[in-house]
Amino acid sequence: MTHEKKLKFFLFTAIYLWTSLLCHGQNTAGIRKFIPSSRNAEAAVTEKTLARSVEFLCDSLCGGRRTGTHGGVEAAMWIQRQFAQEGLAVSSLSFPAKPDSSIAGHNVIGFLSGWQQGQERRYIILGAHFDNLGQIAGKTLPGADSNASGVASMLGLAHMFKTMKILGKTYRATIIFVGFDAKEMSMGGSRAMMDAIAKGRLTDPETGLAVTKDKIIAMVNLDILGSTMAPLASGRPDYLLMLSGKRFINQLTSCNNINPRLKMDLCFDYYGSEGFTRIFYKRIGDQRAFLEAGVPAVLFTSGITMKTNKEDDLPSTLDFGILKKRTWLIFHWLDRVM
Numbered sequence: 001m002t003h004e005k006k007l008k009f010f011l012f013t014a015i016y017l018w019t020s021l022l023c024h025g026q027n028t029a030g031i032r033k034f035i036p037s038s039r040n041a042e043a044a045v046t047e048k049t050l051a052r053s054v055e056f057l058c059d060s061l062c063g064g065r066r067t068g069t070h071g072g073v074e075a076a077m078w079i080q081r082q083f084a085q086e087g088l089a090v091s092s093l094s095f096p097a098k099p100d101s102s103i104a105g106h107n108v109i110g111f112l113s114g115w116q117q118g119q120e121r122r123y124i125i126l127g128a129h130f131d132n133l134g135q136i137a138g139k140t141l142p143g144a145d146s147n148a149s150g151v152a153s154m155l156g157l158a159h160m161f162k163t164m165k166i167l168g169k170t171y172r173a174t175i176i177f178v179g180f181d182a183k184e185m186s187m188g189g190s191r192a193m194m195d196a197i198a199k200g201r202l203t204d205p206e207t208g209l210a211v212t213k214d215k216i217i218a219m220v221n222l223d224i225l226g227s228t229m230a231p232l233a234s235g236r237p238d239y240l241l242m243l244s245g246k247r248f249i250n251q252l253t254s255c256n257n258i259n260p261r262l263k264m265d266l267c268f269d270y271y272g273s274e275g276f277t278r279i280f281y282k283r284i285g286d287q288r289a290f291l292e293a294g295v296p297a298v299l300f301t302s303g304i305t306m307k308t309n310k311e312d313d314l315p316s317t318l319d320f321g322i323l324k325k326r327t328w329l330i331f332h333w334l335d336r337v338m
Contacts, residue, residue, distance in 0.1 A: 036164060036167040036168060036169050038164070038169075038331065038332055038335045040163070040164065040167055041160035041161070041163045041164050041331060042160070042328055042331075043163075044156070044159045044160045044162075044163045045156035045157075045159060045160055045324055045327050045328065045331075046324065047320040047321055047323075047324050048320075049156065049159075050152045050153070050156060050226075050320050050323050050324060050327070051152075051315065051318075051320050053082075053148070053151065053152035053155055053156075054144055054148040054149060054152050054226065054315045054318065054320075055315050056078060057075055057078075057130065057143070057144075057148035057151060057152075058142035058143065058144050058148055058314065058315055060140070061074050062074050062075045062078075063134060063135065063140060064132050064133060064134035064135050064140045064141045064142060064143065065130060065131050065132045065134065065143060066131065066132065066133060066134025066135070066184075067097045067103060067105050067131045067181050067182040067184065067185055067188070068097060068103035068104060068105070069134055071134065072106075072130075072131055072134075072181065073106070075130045075131075075179075076092075076106045076108050076130065076179065076181065079108045079130060079151065079155070079179040080092070080108045082155050082158075083108065083110035083158065083177060084110075086110070086112070086155075086158045086159060086162045087112075087162060088110030088111055088112050088158065088162075088177065089110065089111040089113075089205040089206075090108070090109065090110050091109045091110075091111075091205070092106055092107060092108055092109060093106070093107040093109060093192060093193060093196055093202075094106050094107075095107070095182075095188060095189070095192035096188070097181070097182040097185045097188045098182075098185050098186060098188060101185075103185070105131075105181035105182035105185070105188050105189055105192065106181050107178055107179065107180055107181055107189045107192065107193055108130075108178070108179040108181075109176060109177070109178050109179075109202075110158065110176070110177040110178075111174060111175075111176055111177075111204065111205055111206075112158065112161055112162065112165070112174065112175045112177065113174050113206055114170070114171030114172060114173045114174045114175065114338060115174055115206065116170055116172070119172060120215075121174065121204065121207075121209075121215055122172060122173040122174070122215055122216075122217050123173055123174050123175075123176055123211055123215055123216045123217065124173050124174075124175050124176070124216070124217050124218055124219075124220065124334070124337065124338065125175075125176045125178060125193075125216060125218070125219040125220065125290070125295075126154060126157060126175055126176070126177050126178070126220045126222075126334070127154070127177070127178035127179070127180050127190070127193075127219070127220070127221055127222070127286055128147055128150035128151045128153065128154040128178075128179065128180065128221070128222040128223065129147050129150070129151075129179070129180040129181070129182075129183035129184075129189060129190075129223065129286055130147065130148075130151050130179045130180070130181065131180075131181050131182055131183055131184055131185075131189075132146060132147070132148075132184065133184055133309060139311045140311065141309060141310065141311055141313065142311070142313055142314055142315075143309075143313055144226065144313050144314050144315045144317060144318055145224050145225075145226050145227045145302075145305065145307065145308065145313050145317070145318060146223075146224050146304075146308050146309060146313060147183070147222075147223050147224060147225075148226075148315075149224065149225045149226030149227070149302075149318060149323060150221075150222035150223050150224065150225045150226075151179060151222075152226070152323070153222050153225050153226075153323060153326065153327045153330070154177060154179070154222055156324075156327045157177075157327060157330065157331055157334070158175075158177050160327075160331045161175060161331075161334075164335075171338040172338055173217055173337075173338045174204070174206075175334075175338075176202075176211070178193060180193070180286050183223075183286055187284075187285075187286055187288060187289060189286065190286035190287070190288070190289045190290070191289045193289070194289040194290055194292075194293050194295075195289075197210075197211055197212070197213055197216075197293075198213065198293065200212070213293060213294065213295060216290075216295050216296075217296070217337065217338075218248065218295070218296045218297065218298055218337065219287055219290040219295050219296070219297040219298070220297070220298045220300070220330075220334070221285055221286045221287040221297065221298065221299045221300070222300050222301075222330075223285055223286065223299060223300075223301050224301045224302060224303065224304060224308065225300060225301060225302050225323060225326055226302065226318035226319065226320070226322075226323040227302050227303070227305050227307075227317065227318060227319065228302070228319040228322050229305040229306070229307070229317075230271075230302065230303040230304070230305050231265070232265045232267050232271070233265060236265045237319060237322055238263075238264045238265060238322055238325060239264055239265035239266070239267065239302070240264050240265075240266055240267075240300065240302065240326050240329065241266075241267045241268075241269075241270065241271075241299075241300070241301050241302065241303055242266065242267070242268055242298065242299070242300055243268070243269070243270065243277060243280060243281040243298070243299040243301075244268070244296075244297070244298040244299070245296060248296070248298050248333075248337070249268050251333055251336050251337060252266065252329070252333045253266065254336070255329060255332040255333050255336065256329060259332065262325055262328055262329045262332070264325065264326070264329060270303070271303065280299065280301070281299055285299050287299050300326070300330055302322075302326070
């Protein structure tokens with residue numbers, strides 16, 4: 001049985017059992033509500049699905065995904081199709097890649113509603129930039145780790161949360177998935193996104209109302225997430241860096257300790273360097289525009305390597321088993337945050 005068939009069979013069985021519980025007996029008022037475990041979502045993300053995403057984004061069709069090129073548009077359209085397949089409410093945001101530039105960038109946005117009747121609307125922005133440097137001196141820079149890996153993880157998380165919704169899990173927040181463009185052009189996509197929020201131009205498709213800054217719980221950025229070439233300790237490829245505030249750090253530590261299958265080597269600064277932590281967290285990531293606007297933000301990364309921004313940043317250099325574990329752990333953390 002293929003992975004897809006197994007997942008469909010599992011979902012059908014879970015929905016059947018849930019329906020049976022609701023319909024069984026004369027009085028269903030006393031039946032305890034079935035709450036699916038977050039473990040149920042793990043089957044939605046495999047090494048194969050992550051690899052397929054990275055391989056497409058590194059294909060010659062995308063040509064290195066430089067903003068404003070045909071390959072960059074192909075990548076944006078592909079992400080849009082992936083969002084639509086997950087049933088997200090899809091939109092886009094076009095903008096000048098740089099001030100006064102004729103080059104247009106295109107953010108791809110997908111809403112997964114978590115709002116419940118009677119609750120205050122809250123949002124989490126979960127983003128990963130899909131652009132890369134394109135071609136330099138006639139050589140294509142495929143950008144497998146930077147940042148096809150982050151996009152693959154983001155799409156995996158969309159599939160995991162959609163799976164949990166199908167199983168009946170309810171959340172307190174709507175997730176706004178964003179494929180950011182023009183990160184390599186002074187973080188143009190994330191700046192355009194925050195500007196749209198500040199000016200009331202980002203609206204919730206369910207209500208038509210503006211998504212305001214005060215309703216955003218966190219912005220989560222996935223940037224360079226698939227390598228095991230810069231471990232925190234020798235012989236420990238299962239590691240993850242999280243740059244964030246203390247509240248979010250404590251929640252991730254709790255998830256990591258509870259589940260020994262995902263117990264990763266965690267670091268909450270950039271390899272112990274205060275200076276590099278400040279640079280990577282506050283200056284050069286897509287979370288910067290949100291931090292400067294007062295929105296709590298988180299950066300997940302596996303660190304830059306000697307292949308970052310090189311022509312040999314290829315899918316074959318990534319560890320998709322570890323990328324899967326990182327995606328799972330981020331999901332369990334988000335499941336708690338929401």
